[in-house]
Structure formats: structure tokens, C-alpha cells
Amino acid sequence: MNSYSDEFNAPSRLAIYKRIMELSGEGYSYGKFIESDAINRSAGTRSEP
Numbered sequence: 001m002n003s004y005s006d007e008f009n010a011p012s013r014l015a016i017y018k019r020i021m022e023l024s025g026e027g028y029s030y031g032k033f034i035e036s037d038a039i040n041r042s043a044g045t046r047s048e049p
Contacts, residue, residue: 007039010039013033017033017037
């Protein structure tokens with residue numbers, strides 16, 4: 001699938017976050033995911049193309 005987008009959808013970002021947390025030995029927390037999710041950050045902190 002070629003979408004030419006550099007962003008992942010929310011379920012994909014959650015799955016990636018969950019897997020990384022499991023591999024690192026830290027516990028998965030939905031609250032921490034929401035806090036660190038780039039989409040939820042203000043537009044000023046994200047790099048725009």
C-alpha cells in the first residue's frame with residue numbers, strides 16, 4: 001500500500017508503543033501512551049513538512 005504519508009494511525013501507534021514497552025521491560029500504560037503520543041502534542045512542538 002502506497003499512501004505517501006509519514007504518519008501512523010492511532011491503533012498502529014498504540015501497537016508500536018505497547019511492543020516497545022514490553023521489550024524494554026517497562027509496563028504498558030495507556031495513560032502514558034496518551035501523554036507521549038505525538039498527535040496529542042501541540043502543533044508548535046511537532047515538525048511540519
